[in-house]
Amino acid sequence: KQEVTQIPAALSVPEGENLVLNCSFTDSAIYNLQWFRQDPGKGLTSLLLIQSSQREQTSGRLNASLDKSSGRSTLYIAASQPGDSATYLCAGASGGSYIPTFGRGTSLIVHP
Amino acid sequence: ETGVTQTPRHLVMGMTNKKSLKCEQHLGHNAMYWYKQSAKKPLELMFVYSLEERVENNSVPSRFSPECPNSSHLFLHLHTLQPEDSALYLCASSQDIGLSEAFFGQGTRLTVV
Numbered sequence: 001k002q003e004v005t006q007i008p009a010a011l012s013v014p015e016g017e018n019l020v021l022n023c024s025f026t027d028s029a030i031y032n033l034q035w036f037r038q039d040p041g042k043g044l045t046s047l048l049l050i051q052s053s054q055r056e057q058t059s060g061r062l063n064a065s066l067d068k069s070s071g072r073s074t075l076y077i078a079a080s081q082p083g084d085s086a087t088y089l090c091a092g093a094s095g096g097s098y099i100p101t102f103g104r105g106t107s108l109i110v111h112p
Numbered sequence: 113e114t115g116v117t118q119t120p121r122h123l124v125m126g127m128t129n130k131k132s133l134k135c136e137q138h139l140g141h142n143a144m145y146w147y148k149q150s151a152k153k154p155l156e157l158m159f160v161y162s163l164e165e166r167v168e169n170n171s172v173p174s175r176f177s178p179e180c181p182n183s184s185h186l187f188l189h190l191h192t193l194q195p196e197d198s199a200l201y202l203c204a205s206s207q208d209i210g211l212s213e214a215f216f217g218q219g220t221r222l223t224v225v
Contacts, residue, residue, distance in 0.1 A: 004154075031210060043202055044216040045114065089155070091214075098210025099168060102155040 002027040002094045006103035013080055013110055021075040021106045023090035028068045030094045035064050035075050038087045038105070047075070047088075080110045115139045118203050118217035125193065126225055133188040133220045135203030143209045144186040146178060149200040149219070161186060162209050193224045 003026045013019055023033070032051045036044040048057045048064040050073065056065040063076040073090055087107045091100035116137045125131050135144065146158040160168035161180040175197075177189040186203060203217045 034214060036216070041200070041219075041221065043114070043116075043118075043218040044204075046213055046215060049213045091155075093210035099157060099160060100210060100214065104152075104154045 002030070002092055002101040004090060004092055004101050004103040006088075006090060006106050008106060009104065010107040011109070013108075015080060015082060015110055015112050017080050017110075018076070018078050019080055019108075021077070021088050021108070023073040023075070023092075023103055025071050025073070025092045025094075025101075027092075027094045028071055030066075030068055030092045031098060033064075033066050033073045033090060033092045034100065035062075035073075036089045036091065038089060040087075044089065080108075082110050082112055084108060084110050114215040114217065116203060116205055116215050116217040118201075118220050120220060121218060122221045122223075124223045124225060125190065127193060127195075129193075130189070130191040132190065133201055133203075133222075135186040135188075135205075135217055137184055137205040137215070139205060139215065141205040141207050141215075142183060143206045144180060144183075145204040145206075145214070146186065146188050147202040147204065149202055151199075155202070158188075160209060167209065190222075193222075195224050198222055198224045 034049045035047040050066040061078040087105040089105040091102045093100045144161045148156045159178040164180045179187040200219045202219045204214045206212045206214045
């Protein structure tokens, strides 16, 4: 069964910093990995989806990578802004059911 | 706006009540999901429907009853809930199960008193 771990659980950085959020998974036979953002009390917003055949995806200041052999994905946020403050979740789809398994998330605070 | 709409956004119900949560998507997706999000826990998958057929039921208590009358609508019927069922209930959809991008609704914040 796929297990997804996100480290760190919480992160506080000053505005302008480049930062990396980590996501690790146990089943390397992963079909895809998706990164989401969740604001307090709200639903999840999809940020990036990386298929198993891809190594990275980029959207604006966000870059996500996928390394199946090491069981890791990273979300890189460039030039962080206070508006980036949210919880970031990753989810990996694998196994016969293809159902995504979620990590617990990284709570990010970017202070001015 | 993700294209997935959930109603109501907030719900307070007593343990003897019966209520329903509604999810609607007009993205042309074939798969729809119910997730439960409790404080300090990962998202818990409850049910998955593909082309209106239930394909996953993750050992969810029978007091939660899903219904998918067509590919655009998904319901979660609730009855005789417990206070520990209080959580954010999230609906999601994707083109197909697992292999495509998932889009989530804003959730229903449920409080059982």
